[in-house]
Amino acid sequence: MAFVLGAQSRAKLKGVKPELVAVVERAIQITGTNFRITEGLRSVTRQKELFAAGASETMNSRHLTGHAVDVVALVNCNVRWDWPLYPKIAAAFKQASKELATPIVWGGDWPRLRDGPHFELDRKRYP
DSSP, rough: OOOOOOOOHHHHHHTSSSHHHHHHHHHHOOOEEEEEEOSOOOOOOHHHHHHHSOSSSSSOOOOGOOOOEEEEEETTEEEETTTHHHHHHHHHHHHHHHHHHHOOOEEEGGGSSOTTEEEOOOOOOOO
C-alpha cells in the first residue's frame, strides 16, 4: 500500500531544504509504515521552548536551518510512538537517501539520546 503526505505534513515541510524534502517524498512512497511530519523548520523561539522543556538538548538544532525533520508513525490513522515502528520508517528514509544520493542521519542511530522520529541531512555534505 502506498502512502501519501497530507496537507499538514506538506505545510511542515515549508522551509526545509529541497534535498531533504525529496527524501521525505520518496520515503512516503516506499514505506510500509505510514508517517506524518511533525516538525520541519523551527524558529529560534520554538527551539528555546523545546530546550527549556527538556525536549531538546541543543540550541544548535538542524531544524533551525531547515536541515531536519521529525516524523510520527501512523497506524490506522492513529499516532503511535512505539519504538519498533521507527526503524521501519528509517529503512524507507535510508533507501530513499541512497536512491537520491542524498546522505542523511537518523536520530535512532545515535549512540546517546536516540531520537527515532528525527532525520537530518548529513553535516559532512550539508554543513
